[in-house]
Amino acid sequence: MSSPKQSAKLAMLLLVALLLLCNSTVGNVCCSRNQENSVDLHALLDFQRGITKDPQGALSNWSTTTHFCRWNGIACTTTRPFRVEQLNLPGLNLQGKITSSLGNLTFLYLLDLSYNSFAGTFPILNHAQQLQYLFVNNNSLTGIIPDALSNCSSLLSMDFSLNLLVGAFPPKIGFPPSLIYINFESNQLDGSIPNEIGQLQNLESLVLGDNRLSGFRSDV
């Protein structure tokens, strides 16, 4: 028969073993939900690969040795499964492109990459149905206004101001009807403003100053 001391020791050992097992590499413990976890993980790793310069080392703790919910700029849901809710990386002089993998962050509701130097076109975010706030203003994004934002069916507020977007509004802009705030100020947009904008039932603010727009489609 073991003494109380010995039982305690065994319990301790078992506890330590369990803790060790639980704190090992991400996804291996609590492993029954690693599918969803790895989707967010891969999306973020893909995003990290799209960044060519990080002068302030903002993503220096973005490594697989820690859980992505602890990565700089990431905020996750508070209950399991831990999904990325916010990606907040404003004003860090980041360069590179924004990858479409961010569209796989299906729980993402806030994406703020403003005041950086992201270039290239803004990607189609295929599954970002939860996205409510999209701030990519004050970057160097080029190309035309993305026309596949219709997938972002929860989008309330989008700010693309102070970029290098060109061209006209796409014929079918596909802006989600949830939109309250649209800001494309200080780009190089031309052509006319589509009437569909008038059909957005919740739109309160339309900020299009400092472009080359010639008017509203119905007026032109």
Added chain:
Amino acid sequence: MPTITFLSLYLNSLDGSFPDFVLKSGNITYLDLSQNLQSGTIPDSLPEKLPNLMYLNLSTNGFSGQIPASLSKLRKLQDLRIASNNLTGGIPDFLGSMSQLRALELGGNTLGGQIPPALGRLQMLQYLDVKNAGLVSTIPPQLGNLGNLSFADLSLNKLTGILPPALAGMRKMREFGISYNLLIGGIPHVLFTSWPELMAFEAQENSLSGKIPPEVSKATKLVILYLFSNNLTGFIPAELGELVSLKQLDLSVNWLTGQIPNSLGKLTELTRLALFFNELTGPIPTEIGDMTALQILDINNNCLEGELPTTITSLRNLQYLSLYNNNFSGTVPPDLGKGLSLIDVSFANNSFSGMLPQSLCNGLALQNFTADHNNFSGTLPPCLKNCVELYRVRLEGNHFSGDISEVFGVHPILHFLDVSGNQLTGKLSSDWSQCVNLTYLSMNNNHISGNVHATFCGLTYLQSLDLSNNQFTGELPGCWWKLKALVFMDVSNNSLSGNFPTSPTSLDLPLQSLHLANNTFAGVFPSVIETCRMLITLDLGNNMFLGDIPSWIGTSVPLLRVLSLPSNNFSGTIPSELSLLSNLQVLDMSKNRFTGFIPGTLGNLSSMKQQNNNSRIESSETHSRDPSQLKLVQLNRISTFSRRTMPSPPSPVDVYRDRVNIFWKGREQMFQKTIELMTGLDLSSNLLTGDIPEELSYLQGSIPGRIGNLELLEFLDLSWNEITGTLFFLKPWRFSFCNFVDHVAFKIMQ
């Protein structure tokens, strides 16, 4: 867009009339269509369609017509901005009933009319802009009721009358502008005691009179005070020194007297002090050294005197120092320029003496530098050689010495340089060829020697060149007429020799005045003259030119007024074509080897016969003209009017100084600028024979148009020839000198 409340489309290319799409968005509270290309009228229906408007900005478009009266229905409108359009019809009264208005921006339209006193009812108004709106009005004292107004710009209108003291009621006033109007009367002191928040007060370019109120010191937050270009009198109040936040103080172009108060030394934030064109006296106070932020000290055109205080060298930020046209004396502090980047320095027209500070241009930033008309001596600062930003330099009329090629190097922007009247030595280096923007170059009256290089020919913009009274030797380079912009050229009084360069083309040259006198130029009459259709003065005197006077002289230089050829070896006959020169006033062919007869056609020289209306400065007392009135005339250089925080544009090139040395009435004199008043004919000391032509023989009074009456002839010298005959003089006759030594008889007839 039924739900939209905020719509911003400023700075786009919206054109056509007011967008219909917007009129269909009835919930809009904020609408910004400014800076587009909209036209047409502001729709009358606007208030009905957009009743919730709180902010309406249509500025900087092409909207025309009147401000619609229906706007008064916008009961929520706080910001109405319709500036910079083509609106007309005056400032409507109804605006005064829109009591919720906080900002009203109407400037930049041709509204015309008066400022409605009703605007005084806008109790909430903070911002009022009616600048440049063609208003013809007095300032209604009712505006003093605008107790919340903090910004008011009424400038650039035709506002008349006084500045009403009642405006003191604008207790929140921060920025007040009434400049460029026709306001008279005094600046009410009560404004400064009642506006504690005042930061900017701009009243320039009016006709305000009286003194600067000492109460100005009560506006303790003042940053900008502009009272320039008015009729202000009295002293600069010492109380100004209490405005310790002041950054810009401009009291220039007034009638201020008294001294610069020492208390200004307390203005440690002041970057620009402009007091020029006043009647200030006394010295620059030593306290000026405490104005550590000072960048611009612009005090030219006063009666300031004394020495520059050495404290001026501690102004670490000084860039512009303009002291010209004062009575300053003494030596400039020798450390001036150390640790500084002086851009614009003018000491001109003072009584400075001693040496220029050798560190003056240490910052190598100097662009405009004038020290002319002082008593400076010694060498010029060597750093000038490396000042590549130099565009204008005037050093004439001093006693500067030293080698000129140690002072000037490559100055690609330099366009005006005058170092005349000094004691500079040395030779011209090839660096001058890179001063490609030179238009005016005067080095006359120095001790410069050596050749005039071929590299000089690259100065294709040069209009005025004066190298006279130096020790230049050698020939002028064959490429000389690449200087195709030359209007004035004087190389007289040197030791230049050889043939005068010909022009490779027959293209017209703009040359108006050519002075080659007192050199050893040789060869025939310069052929280049044939392409100088604009030539007015030609002085080839005292050289070794030979050969004929070409007959094209009569037709190729129709504007010629002075033809001075004395003391050469010209020969042949006097061409009768000379008589075609209808503007010729002085003809001096003396001391040559001309033969043959005096052409009778010389009697046709019309400008010696009768008034040429557009070329003479004539006074009514010509008949009693006293020769002593024909004095040497100095040009009066008009000082450039410096109003700048940026470098002023290059000053206009001085009027070309036309002058000629002639043996005038028995004495050699130089005439400058009075060319128009002279007439003379000197054919003395030649080998002429024959009779004095009858056409020259009758010198009469005031019968115009008669052939043979050179009535305006002022002197006539036919001496030292072999001519005979009789000259008849009829009174009254204009000229007073006649030299017919020995060989010609004359009679005076009543």
